Amino acid sequence: MVMPAPAVAGPGGTAPGSVGDVRRSNLALVLGAIADFPPGAHPSRAQLAAVTGLTKASVSSLVLDLLDAGIVREIGLNPQGRGRPGVGLELNPGRAVMGMEVNVDYIAAAVVDLAGGVLVREVQDRDNRKSVDGPVMAALGVLAARVRSLAGEKGVEVLGGGLAVPGLVDPSTGRVLTAPNLGWAGVDLDLAALLPEAPLGVALFNEANAAALAELRHRPDGASDFLFVSGEVGVGGGLVIGSELFTGPGGHAGEVGHIVVDPDGGRCSCGGTGCLETVAGQDAMFEAAGIGSGGNSRSAAMAKLLQALDAGQPGALAAVERAGRCLGIALASTARVVNIASVVLGGHFAVLEPWLRGPLLESLQTYAPGMYAAGQVSVSAVGESGALLGAAGSVIRSLVEAPHRLQA
Template sequence: MAVVPPNSQQEMRRRNLSRVLYAVAGAGPVSRASIAGRIGLTRASVSTLVEELLRAGFLVELGPGRSGGVGRPGNALALTGLGPCGLGAEIGVDHLTVCAVDLGGRVRARIGDETPNGEAGPDSVLRRLSSLVDRVTTEAGAAGLRPAGLAVAVPGLVTRSSANVVRAPNLGWYDTDLGARLGGPGASLPLTVENEANFAALAELWLAGEGSARRDFIHVSAEVGIGAGVVIDGELLRGTRGFAGELGHVPVQPDGPRCACGGSGCLEQYAGEAALLRAAGIAVRGAGGRTAALARLRARASDGDEAALRALRRAGRALGIALAGAANLLDPRAVLLGGALTGLAPWLLPALEGELRQRTTTPGNVPEVAVSAVGSDAPSLGAAHSVVRTVLNDPLPYAVAH
């Protein structure tokens, strides 16, 4: 006779509570009957689960809504705008961002700091990040929210299932444990640290909308460096140690210029922001810094400036060479450009797509190339939503005490 695991009933209940929450999250205000139809449980079972989630403070009733079938409309259910929320942060080379996202996916607080971080050192940067987390936590608390965790996106290699940044060369960080350095409210919260490109890719997967069929794609994001988040069959590819996706350090010209990683001819040396601006003859200086310099690059390209166009063509070709290798290895449906690449896409895409067509092994199945639907906040949003999904996956530990 088969042995039944002792916690099988509790596990099934936990899973079904999670399924109800995800059904409400995916459908917006929805009735009990519609939830039952979506997740394949009886209406009686769904009603029991819904009542438990209402008592625990995860759902609210909004009044009569469509039932999805015949008969009287049932009360529409929505995720609460109070209670647990996710805190997401991004540490960029020249900015910090912290946001709070509620269970319904709404950004309820956001603070940014445009101070350069490259030469400040980890202790100084993390003190400023802790201050921002404190301010966002206070603002979220005033709106009736309490953080369930903090997730931080960083531009570097992060050991899998740890808070240790092994290497972030554009920050000058090596073997930096964020858990040991974060103070304030962040120190008392469950902490997740992940590469910024991975969180950006997860934001694309989770937030691009119900109509998006993309579950196999490479999301490329660029600031000073270039990273890629790889999603295969709806799952993030992290690699054995958590280091997958270092597209910026794929060599596209083995005898090319030296890179901060120690290699030569890396993609970053041709398509990273610093390389692009340098090749176009644009200096980063004065008010606005890098953002203003990129705006000048776009303006010059729009005006037909040959140096700007030549730099962008070179970057597009380098991206295409690196991505063709990744496409041949991974066979994604799409390549999505994020970060600074979004604003430069009109000039990058012709050369990039040309290299993909020439170099991919199946010419009739070249990956679609498109601009990210989420935008520049993708890393911090992906981080915050990762915390929200932790709550939705197992809600009862975060229930309101009665």
């Protein structure tokens, strides 16, 4: 049977739709079309009309609003061969957002313009283990102010920002529910203080979720459905479905680190038993491989592990193989629950991919045959700064999807 989705659909619940909503919707449609053009190709109004299905008249009017709001800029001419050349349009590179990150060993901030270009990026080492939120946020505020003024010197205005933290968050209230590796639990962050007067404010993200969003923007294959698995001290995940982050009813979906992979396994820090994290988390792997992680930093321990693997040390190889097999079990179950067929490995899983891949694919074949094609297990295209860029990118995207927020 036919069940076409209406072009403009209201929510099931309670909210009347008026003609003004149509304009907001189409404003986002046009802006989204501009943003979706490959960098360097600047669409004309006529091209936008063709792409969106709107008339030239409507596009002209909508573009005018976007120009007035400063979200879009006209850039030179666009010769098409015969006929009058079109005027190129692009996201205004004079407007930007800031990505920020608090992690175990550092804080960081970066300014990303609307077109996606990274203008400034600063990482500041800082030991945030067992920290208190106040001082960390104060330090981040100072960093953000400096980075913001550097952007200001280049004539770039920061409209808003996004902060990624390694823990469970409630984005709607700016509350960090629990961040074990920082020692934070139930703290309300003063996000607005990070970017005073910024019209879009500051949004809060889980680190793995932000990294997943960064992947979404940088995947070479343009995949719109995948699970990003973040291997850090803890094992996190971000579930991207239909180019959207899927957070579930409670807001914390994709926590693959706590899928049960060994019912007879050991206790996890989450209180559960046999979680993936107890096998494939960084500390668990170091211990299984016989590498002391206590004394040195984790990056040193990781270097040692890589060395041991290169040397073919059996203990290390076995530890990684077991992690790969258990990761496979977790991914098999995930595939069944959310019917996803593509995985992106991040964090230490990306680093260890050469050794993980074999046991992982074998495990998937055993536990969920046919669900994942071989090419569907890939490595992060973003790398270390994923959370930083993802937080910024997500704020940009939310602006592209609701540009009316910036109208006078």
